[in-house]
Amino acid sequence: MKSRVLILRAETMVTVSSESEKSTEKSTEKSTEKSNEGMVFLIGAGPGDAELLTLKAIKYIRDSDVALIDDLVGEGVKDLIRKECKEVIEVGKRRGKHKKTQEEINQLLVKLAREGKKVARVKGGDPFVFGRGGEEAEFLAKNGVRFVIVPGISSAIAAPAFASIPLNHRKFSPAILILTGKEKESEKERINWAEIAKLDATIVILMGISNLKRNIKKLLEGGKHPETPVAIIERATTPKQRVVEGTLSSIVEISKREKVKAPAVIVIGDVVSLREILKDFTVLDF
Numbered sequence: 001m002k003s004r005v006l007i008l009r010a011e012t013m014v015t016v017s018s019e020s021e022k023s024t025e026k027s028t029e030k031s032t033e034k035s036n037e038g039m040v041f042l043i044g045a046g047p048g049d050a051e052l053l054t055l056k057a058i059k060y061i062r063d064s065d066v067a068l069i070d071d072l073v074g075e076g077v078k079d080l081i082r083k084e085c086k087e088v089i090e091v092g093k094r095r096g097k098h099k100k101t102q103e104e105i106n107q108l109l110v111k112l113a114r115e116g117k118k119v120a121r122v123k124g125g126d127p128f129v130f131g132r133g134g135e136e137a138e139f140l141a142k143n144g145v146r147f148v149i150v151p152g153i154s155s156a157i158a159a160p161a162f163a164s165i166p167l168n169h170r171k172f173s174p175a176i177l178i179l180t181g182k183e184k185e186s187e188k189e190r191i192n193w194a195e196i197a198k199l200d201a202t203i204v205i206l207m208g209i210s211n212l213k214r215n216i217k218k219l220l221e222g223g224k225h226p227e228t229p230v231a232i233i234e235r236a237t238t239p240k241q242r243v244v245e246g247t248l249s250s251i252v253e254i255s256k257r258e259k260v261k262a263p264a265v266i267v268i269g270d271v272v273s274l275r276e277i278l279k280d281f282t283v284l285d286f
Contacts, residue, residue, distance in 0.1 A: 038145065047124065244260055
């Protein structure tokens with residue numbers, strides 16, 4: 001009986017061992033498949049200064065085979081990408097000058113990933129803050145492509161900071177509102193400027209230079225005080241940074257006179273007045 005039990009146990013052990021080996025083989029096969037599978041890294045490159053690029057962003061840029069980069073990515077970051085990636089494709093979209101349409105970019109991301117490549121999709125600021133990162137992530141998901149999201153420092157936060165303007169201060173507005181300034185005028189306009197004008201909030205407008213006159217006019221028509229301080233920060237966090245100040249009633253003429261150009265961030269609210277106190281003591285490290 002004892003010998004029979006030993007034989008049965010030995011057979012069981014052999015069976016378990018065999019199944020374990022098969023499981024390990026399958027696991028190894030799956031691991032190899034995943035390692036060969038393409039992937040997209042949706043990377044926020046920050047507001048311009050290469051030193052504001054995150055460590056995680058650098059890690060994934062170095063791990064990529066090819067990079068698709070936007071025009072608003074800082075020159076220092078572009079230099080790093082060109083050094084680390086075998087292939088770099090510029091896909092920037094500026095007003096009236098599109099190297100590739102959004103649909104073409106979406107299709108290219110899927111194509112490269114399906115070729116087994118690791119793709120760095122590098123955008124200025126944060127990919128999910130008016131960077132169309134959400135649209136690209138949605139397209140990738142619908143096409144079965146895995147991706148990693150790497151947040152970046154948005155210019156909505158960095159530009160005011162580098163201009164000595166705290167977006168929040170307990171003496172002033174209890175809210176911060178970030179919105180796009182380039183919504184097209186239409187019957188179904190999604191931004192209600194009249195309601196925004198009534199809010200006790202610091203307003204940060206991205207991509208708002210081309211429609212500055214229209215948007216300021218709507219805020220004034222909505223009842224925003226004409227003497228509300230306004231700052232426009234051009235090319236924030238770079239050696240070419242410039243800050244133009246005025247009020248809601250004067251900023252359009254001032255910006256025209258100073259020939260303000262994009263990229264620029266517009267800050268509207270009483271916190272802008274703190275710049276006068278802080279700017280002479282703020283050490284800028286570009």
